[in-house]
Amino acid sequence: MNNMNDYLSASVKSIAPSGIRKFFDLVSQTEGVISLGVGEPDFVTPWHIIEACLYSLEQGYTMYTSNSGLPELREEVSYYEQRTIGVEYAPADQILITVGVSEAIDLALRALLEPGDEVLIPEPCFVSYAPGAVLAYGNPVPVETYDIDQYRLRPEILAGKITPRSKVLILPYPNNPTGGIMTRQDLEDLVDIIVKNDLIVISDEIYGELSYFEKHVSIASLPGMKDRTLVMNGFSKAFAMTGWRIGYACGHPDIIAAMTKIHQYTIMCAPIMAQKAAVEALRNGEIEMRKMIADYNYRRKLMHKGLNEIGLSCFEPRGAFYCFPSIKSTGLSSEDFCEQLLLKEQVAVVPGNAFGQSGEGFIRCCYAASVNNIEEALRRIKNFLNQIE
Amino acid sequence: MDLEKRILKLIERDARLSAKTIAAMIDEDEEKVQEIISGLEKNRTILGYHAIVNWEKNGWDGVTALIEVKVSPEREVGFNNIAERIYRFPEVKSVYLMSGSYDLSVIVEGDSLKDVARFVSHKLSVIDQVQSTVTHFILKRYKEDHIIFNEGEEDKRLVVSP
Numbered sequence: 367m368n369n370m371n372d373y374l375s376a377s378v379k380s381i382a383p384s385g386i387r388k389f390f391d392l393v394s395q396t397e398g399v400i401s402l403g404v405g406e407p408d409f410v411t412p413w414h415i416i417e418a419c420l421y422s423l424e425q426g427y428t429m430y431t432s433n434s435g436l437p438e439l440r441e442e443v444s445y446y447e448q449r450t451i452g453v454e455y456a457p458a459d460q461i462l463i464t465v466g467v468s469e470a471i472d473l474a475l476r477a478l479l480e481p482g483d484e485v486l487i488p489e490p491c492f493v494s495y496a497p498g499a500v501l502a503y504g505n506p507v508p509v510e511t512y513d514i515d516q517y518r519l520r521p522e523i524l525a526g527k528i529t530p531r532s533k534v535l536i537l538p539y540p541n542n543p544t545g546g547i548m549t550r551q552d553l554e555d556l557v558d559i560i561v562k563n564d565l566i567v568i569s570d571e572i573y574g575e576l577s578y579f580e581k582h583v584s585i586a587s588l589p590g591m592k593d594r595t596l597v598m599n600g601f602s603k604a605f606a607m608t609g610w611r612i613g614y615a616c617g618h619p620d621i622i623a624a625m626t627k628i629h630q631y632t633i634m635c636a637p638i639m640a641q642k643a644a645v646e647a648l649r650n651g652e653i654e655m656r657k658m659i660a661d662y663n664y665r666r667k668l669m670h671k672g673l674n675e676i677g678l679s680c681f682e683p684r685g686a687f688y689c690f691p692s693i694k695s696t697g698l699s700s701e702d703f704c705e706q707l708l709l710k711e712q713v714a715v716v717p718g719n720a721f722g723q724s725g726e727g728f729i730r731c732c733y734a735a736s737v738n739n740i741e742e743a744l745r746r747i748k749n750f751l752n753q754i755e
Numbered sequence: 756m757d758l759e760k761r762i763l764k765l766i767e768r769d770a771r772l773s774a775k776t777i778a779a780m781i782d783e784d785e786e787k788v789q790e791i792i793s794g795l796e797k798n799r800t801i802l803g804y805h806a807i808v809n810w811e812k813n814g815w816d817g818v819t820a821l822i823e824v825k826v827s828p829e830r831e832v833g834f835n836n837i838a839e840r841i842y843r844f845p846e847v848k849s850v851y852l853m854s855g856s857y858d859l860s861v862i863v864e865g866d867s868l869k870d871v872a873r874f875v876s877h878k879l880s881v882i883d884q885v886q887s888t889v890t891h892f893i894l895k896r897y898k899e900d901h902i903i904f905n906e907g908e909e910d911k912r913l914v915v916s917p
Contacts, residue, residue, distance in 0.1 A: 404916050
């Protein structure tokens with residue numbers, strides 16, 4: 367047989383394997399690790415949601431749903447978006463239930479891009495956008511954001527990246543890994559550029575509830591932006607439902623219809639048990655969700671203060687559940703820092719360059735961890751810093 | 756939520772949080788947090804601190820009983836005197852005044868069934884105002900003060916994920 371790599375498509379071959387994967391293998395082989403490397407809540411899904419799912423299974427809800435998702439879930443999503451971001455989406459043709467936001471992003475890029483179209487991606491950011499663009503035959507164009515700007519996307523930097531091929535802008539706020547958010551004013555400052563260059567915005571709002579200073583604002587709520595914005599959200603972070611793989615996209619009926627076409631032939635529908643659980647989350651999940659968010663906020667302050675005290679300067683995160691301190695003072699690269707910290711002090715954090723080249727010189731520390739583990743990890747990182755001085 | 760209440764909520768869940776940690780979590784001065792905690796201890800808002808122990812692991816096979824007690828309330832003091840007569844016994848872990856078909860719920864711990872039986876027959880039932888008792892022995896603890904006793908409550912997340 368030939369080298370099987372010869373059979374692979376060029377676009378798949380061009381994608382580098384996730385930097386996180388490599389690091390995951392290393393962490394898995396190490397004993398006694400305290401991990402701040404996770405990207406998910408430390409809570410189990412609230413019991414009333416699990417219980418609703420169990421009940422639906424007992425009732426025999428084990429079949430396909432319509433491609434778009436259960437009507438009652440689309441209705442709940444419609445109410446939810448209206449009360450949180452103040453934008454109305456019709457359950458019938460403006461909402462599509464997907465297998466997590468990840469699927470929604472993939473569908474949107476495939477539905478929108480012609481080969482060679484450019485996707486503007488603020489970095490540092492979640493790992494999926496650039497590979498998603500490549501798999502849809504588009505070209506990812508990183509748009510750097512900086513700690514001095516509180517990791518907000520600045521209009522002058524965005525403007526400098528626009529070309530005639532620019533088609534889609536991804537807005538991943540509140541941001542993983544930086545904890546940056548976009549205020550209403552920050553978003554208003556972008557509207558001119560977006561409209562003038564006829565961009566479609568994919569607004570990934572999965573951390574929207576986890577905004578600690580002010581209520582999350584969606585760009586879709588600004589005048590003239592609803593039709594050119596796809597709002598994507600899900601249940602993973604706010605409702606601690608990562609493993610259920612359930613999310614949705616809201617937007618203009620034409621784009622939602624195109625995405626639904628791809629979805630119906632590739633996925634058919636999101637799992638019905640997860641959809642049933644999501645209905646319960648939106649109907650009755652507010653109280654538990656607020657408790658979890660209050661708890662993240664305590665630990666956000668604890669970790670932010672602790673990192674600065676041990677000498678790793680860190681922008682105060684305003685959303686999501688990560689701190690993103692600079693490790694430039696150590697002279698180490700992000701990957702060397704993380705590897706040595708793991709081997710010497712058994713603390714796992716994620717190298718910043720996993721989130722784009724502009725993340726080099728930073729590390730991501732997740733504060734969805736117990737208070738004891740956060741404090742012990744900070745002690746160990748301090749020890750490590752003393753050793754390498 | 757006011758500052759005192761936030762501190763109390765945090766301590767109620769984990770009494771071992773230091774003033775320093777609490778201060779960082781709520782963005783306050785350590786001294787101020789310490790002062791508030793001391794004040795709450797002094798005015799007996801915080802009455803004590805204890806651990807939740809799974810005694811089975813330690814090999815102690817003592818018994819705990821929940822006793823429903825019907826009593827005759829007394830003029831002027833209602834149930835308070837009789838409650839005190841009962842809660843002063845060191846065997847008594849908790850006493851609550853209840854609504855419903857009985858009056859006092861008394862939780863008693865002993866080394867053996869006999870211990871508890873002796874307490875009920877010799878000390879509790881013989882009190883004048885006590886009309887009747889129903890003793891229930893606890894067979895298994897599943898959850899106490901929000902803590903689940905089961906194994907398998909460990910972190911099941913992948914150690915690293917995007």
